[in-house]
Amino acid sequence: xxxxxxxxxxxxxxxxLAHELVEANGGSDGLVLLGIxxxxxxxxxRLAAAIGGFSAPAPAVGSLDITMYRDDLDRVPTRVPxxxxxPVPVTDRVVxxxxxxxxxxxxxxxALDALRDIGRPSAVRLAxxxxxxxxxxxxxxxxxxxxxxxxxxQRVRVRLVETDGVDGVDITGADPATxxxxxxxxx
Amino acid sequence: MRHLLSTADxxxxxxxxxxxxxTEMAATSGREQRKLPALRGKAVVNxxxxxxxxxxxxxxxxxxxxxxxxxxFSAKGSSVSKGESLKDTALTLEAIGADAVVVRHxxxxxxxxxxxxxxxxxxxxxxxxxxxxxxxxxxxxAFTIRRHLAPGAPDLQGVRVAIVGDVLHSRVAxxxxxxxxxxxxAVTLVAPPTLLPIGIDDWPCEVSFDLDPILGSLDAxxxxxxQAERMAxxxxxxxxxxxxxxxxxxxRLRSLPEGALVMHPGPMNRGLEISAEAADGARSVIVEQxxxxxxxRMAVLFxxxxxxGTAPEGHHP
Numbered sequence: 001x002x003x004x005x006x007x008x009x010x011x012x013x014x015x016x017l018a019h020e021l022v023e024a025n026g027g028s029d030g031l032v033l034l035g036i037x038x039x040x041x042x043x044x045x046r047l048a049a050a051i052g053g054f055s056a057p058a059p060a061v062g063s064l065d066i067t068m069y070r071d072d073l074d075r076v077p078t079r080v081p082x083x084x085x086x087p088v089p090v091t092d093r094v095v096x097x098x099x100x101x102x103x104x105x106x107x108x109x110x111a112l113d114a115l116r117d118i119g120r121p122s123a124v125r126l127a128x129x130x131x132x133x134x135x136x137x138x139x140x141x142x143x144x145x146x147x148x149x150x151x152x153x154q155r156v157r158v159r160l161v162e163t164d165g166v167d168g169v170d171i172t173g174a175d176p177a178t179x180x181x182x183x184x185x186x187x
Numbered sequence: 188m189r190h191l192l193s194t195a196d197x198x199x200x201x202x203x204x205x206x207x208x209x210t211e212m213a214a215t216s217g218r219e220q221r222k223l224p225a226l227r228g229k230a231v232v233n234x235x236x237x238x239x240x241x242x243x244x245x246x247x248x249x250x251x252x253x254x255x256x257x258x259x260f261s262a263k264g265s266s267v268s269k270g271e272s273l274k275d276t277a278l279t280l281e282a283i284g285a286d287a288v289v290v291r292h293x294x295x296x297x298x299x300x301x302x303x304x305x306x307x308x309x310x311x312x313x314x315x316x317x318x319x320x321x322x323x324x325x326x327x328x329a330f331t332i333r334r335h336l337a338p339g340a341p342d343l344q345g346v347r348v349a350i351v352g353d354v355l356h357s358r359v360a361x362x363x364x365x366x367x368x369x370x371x372x373a374v375t376l377v378a379p380p381t382l383l384p385i386g387i388d389d390w391p392c393e394v395s396f397d398l399d400p401i402l403g404s405l406d407a408x409x410x411x412x413x414q415a416e417r418m419a420x421x422x423x424x425x426x427x428x429x430x431x432x433x434x435x436x437x438x439r440l441r442s443l444p445e446g447a448l449v450m451h452p453g454p455m456n457r458g459l460e461i462s463a464e465a466a467d468g469a470r471s472v473i474v475e476q477x478x479x480x481x482x483x484r485m486a487v488l489f490x491x492x493x494x495x496g497t498a499p500e501g502h503h504p
Contacts, residue, residue: 065211068223068224068225068489069223069224069225073225073493073494074493074494074495075495076494077494078188078489078490078493078494080204080207080208080211081207081208081211082211083211083214084211084214084215113224117218117220117222117223118218118220
């Protein structure tokens, strides 16, 4: 288990993301932050609170569960959907989807499908704490807390105080950069 | 979960997963776009050998809200009325490519037969098999009780429920006894001795022949329909006497604690097992039981038709 973000790193990254969101939007008006359960939700709340701290009022914040829109329902055990809480109508507002890790992009694609059934935002942006690469769809984040090149054999573990009691991001599994490497004969 | 045949097959974890899913399904009914794409391309076939409007329509609505295709066979006007056997109907369903079969049949065990026979590959949902079970009704009742009496809790720990009436012939009573006790509720069955089944001492519930002494300590009372056929069958001396001793009239309604729920699976015999005051009063959740039906059946269809028959997980990490 290798730590890649400490609690302080995470806090600084989130502060930067909050400022980036407001900068990209030209202010905090009309922003709606929707966290993707599970850990995207507390992150969205932290971002909203941070924005409220320097560009009051804090934007509306809620959650968008994507269980019913997944593209792998036939392959994975059935999950119980988490609550979806849309605090204000999203039509003609700028929605920022918030998640902890961006990986294949399928979760975000499902979130876009879910959002479509809820309203017609004027724009949708994506803010993630960690981008670990390996996209399987043409989806890209607008705001990233940390870019984390990983191998598929590795697992990224995000922990948040709200869900896990502590803040931090770790990686487990073999790191392609440091080995084990095949032995080079004759070098 | 491969089939839903009996609530006795549901452990607490699975039952809670279904109720939690139903909560989220109910939440989507307030949206402008109420359809969810989760069961797109799946075929749900309703096979109703007994008349039913409420249950059948509820299952149709649930399947359509999940974007499934729905086909309904009802006994009248189908080859069943020409004497086609359950097996041949099943083979027809398999040939159509049904992913789920919702079956209501006058014989106990019909749903089990379809599920275990090897004639069909579909998920089987028991929508009422004779007097045996009606699992989705019990889930609706548990969901309704939880919503009102234990909204933050996962289960029904400590909730006191009485089921009153013709328990002997009631599939709703059976399914409710297993499910409510699995969820931690304290269940009491109240009926004249003639309307209680043999072997009831082994059931996970209390039994009482008298309704009045327990009314003051209940959180929910569920009235069962007195079936017309029974009234001439010597199960009780007269409908009037039944109604006097076991009916939920205005006086008994007042003896219930504040906040206790009045429930009935429907259809009601107003004035017999339940008075108009009870059925239409502030504590009655009878109409809500019906509207919760669609959300609960959506949850059942979702859990049976996705995940390839594996056990449901809880909330995702």
